[in-house]
Amino acid sequence: MNDFLAEWFVALQRLVPHHQVSRLLSKLAESTNPRTKNLLIRHFIKTYSVNMAEAAYSSENDYASFNAFFTRSLKSGSRPIDTTPGSVVSPADGTISQLGKITQGDIFQAKGKHFSVDELLGEQSTDFMNGHFATVYLSPRDYHRVHMPVSGTLDYCRYIPGKLFSVNTTTTSHIDGLFAKNERLVSFFNTEIGRCAVVMVGAMLVAGIETVWGNYTPAKMNTAQFAEGQWTLKKGEEMGRFKFGSTVILLFEENSVTWEDDCIPATTILVGKKMGQH
Numbered sequence: 001m002n003d004f005l006a007e008w009f010v011a012l013q014r015l016v017p018h019h020q021v022s023r024l025l026s027k028l029a030e031s032t033n034p035r036t037k038n039l040l041i042r043h044f045i046k047t048y049s050v051n052m053a054e055a056a057y058s059s060e061n062d063y064a065s066f067n068a069f070f071t072r073s074l075k076s077g078s079r080p081i082d083t084t085p086g087s088v089v090s091p092a093d094g095t096i097s098q099l100g101k102i103t104q105g106d107i108f109q110a111k112g113k114h115f116s117v118d119e120l121l122g123e124q125s126t127d128f129m130n131g132h133f134a135t136v137y138l139s140p141r142d143y144h145r146v147h148m149p150v151s152g153t154l155d156y157c158r159y160i161p162g163k164l165f166s167v168n169t170t171t172t173s174h175i176d177g178l179f180a181k182n183e184r185l186v187s188f189f190n191t192e193i194g195r196c197a198v199v200m201v202g203a204m205l206v207a208g209i210e211t212v213w214g215n216y217t218p219a220k221m222n223t224a225q226f227a228e229g230q231w232t233l234k235k236g237e238e239m240g241r242f243k244f245g246s247t248v249i250l251l252f253e254e255n256s257v258t259w260e261d262d263c264i265p266a267t268t269i270l271v272g273k274k275m276g277q278h
Contacts, residue, residue: 029066029243040066048141054078071144071210071241079143079271081236086278088150088257089236090269091198092136092248093143098265099134099275102251107133117251119180120199122160127195132257134250134275135179138242145241147271149250152189152196154213154231160184162202179249185209187239193278197251200240211240236272 031037041060045052052058056073063069082089098108105117105128117128138144162183183202188195200209208215213231233239257276263269 029070032065034061037063037066037069041069044069044140048139050141067243070243073145074143079147079236081147081272082274084274084277086193087235087274088193088250088252088276088278089147090136090271090273090275091146091149091239091250092138093270094136094138094248094268096263096265096267096269097135097137097247099259099263100132102128102131102133105129107249115178115180120184120249120251121186121197122158127253128197128251130254132252132254132259132276134259134263136248136250136269138246138248143271144243145238145271146198146200146248148189148233148235148237148239149198149275150189150191150193150196151235152191152233154233155188155190157185157187157211157213160186179247185211185240187211189233194253194256196253197249198239199249199251200242201247201249202242203246208243209240210243212238 028036028040038060041063044050044066045060054074056075057063060069063072079093100108102117106114107117107120108114118124160183163181179199179201185200185202187198187200189198190196202209212233256278258278259276260274263275269275
C-alpha cells in the first residue's frame with residue numbers, strides 16, 4: 001500500500017466507531033442460521049485461502065457459527081511442540097512483526113515508533129525493564145488459538161479497555177504506540193525461566209478474547225484479575241483464542257532468552273516452533 005492510501009486507511013480508522021462496528025459484526029459472526037454462517041465461512045475460506053486440510057473439521061456444516069469456524073481446532077499433531085529443555089516456542093501461527101531487546105522499558109513497534117512496557121501492561125513494572133520481547137501478528141487466514149511459549153503458572157491477568165485499530169503492517173507503521181492504545185488482555189506467568197507476560201491485543205472486528213480461565217468481550221468489562229496458582233499450563237498448551245485476527249506480544253525478563261537467528265521480522269512462524277532458548 002502506497003503512503004497516500006496508507007494515510008487514508010489510517011485516517012478512516014480514526015473516524016470509525018470501533019466498538020460499535022465490532023459488536024454489530026460479532027452478532028453476524030455468532031449467527032447459527034445455516035445459510036448465513038455457511039455463506040460467510042465459504043466466502044472467507046475462498047478470500048483468504050484458508051488451509052482446511054489441517055483443520056479438525058473441514059466442512060462448513062461442522063461449525064455452529066462463523067466464530068466457531070474462525071476459532072477452529074487443528075488435527076492432532078498438526079503443530080508439534082519443540083521439546084528442547086529451556087526453549088521458548090511460538091505462541092501462535094502468524095508473522096513475526098518485531099522481536100529483540102527491551103531498552104530501558106521501551107519496545108520497538110516499527111520504524112520511528114515505540115511504546116513502553118508500562119503503557120502496554122497498564123501498570124508500572126520493573127520485571128521487563130531490559131528484557132526481551134516478541135510480537136507475532138495473526139492474519140485473518142491463520143489459526144487463531146494462542147498457546148503457551150513456556151510452561152508456567154498464572155499469577156494474574158488484567159483486561160485493559162482501549163481502541164480497536166487494525167494491527168496490520170500498514171497501521172503499525174503509522175500509529176505510534178498502537179499496541180498500548182488497543183484493547184488487550186495481559187496475563188502474567190511465573191515460569192521456569194522467570195517472569196513472563198503474554199499480551200493478547202484486540203483489533204478491529206475482534207468480537208472477544210477467550211482464555212481457558214475466562215472470556216472477555218469488548219466494552220463490557222473494566223478490569224479483571226485472577227488469583228495466583230489457579231492455572232498451570234505446559235509449554236505448547238492452549239491458553240486462549242481470538243475471535244478475529246490480532247497480535248500476541250511476549251515479554252521476558254533480562255538475560256532469560258536468546259532469540260533464534262532465523263526468527264527475524266517478517267518471518268512466518270507456527271505454533272510450537274522454537275523461537276528462543278534460555
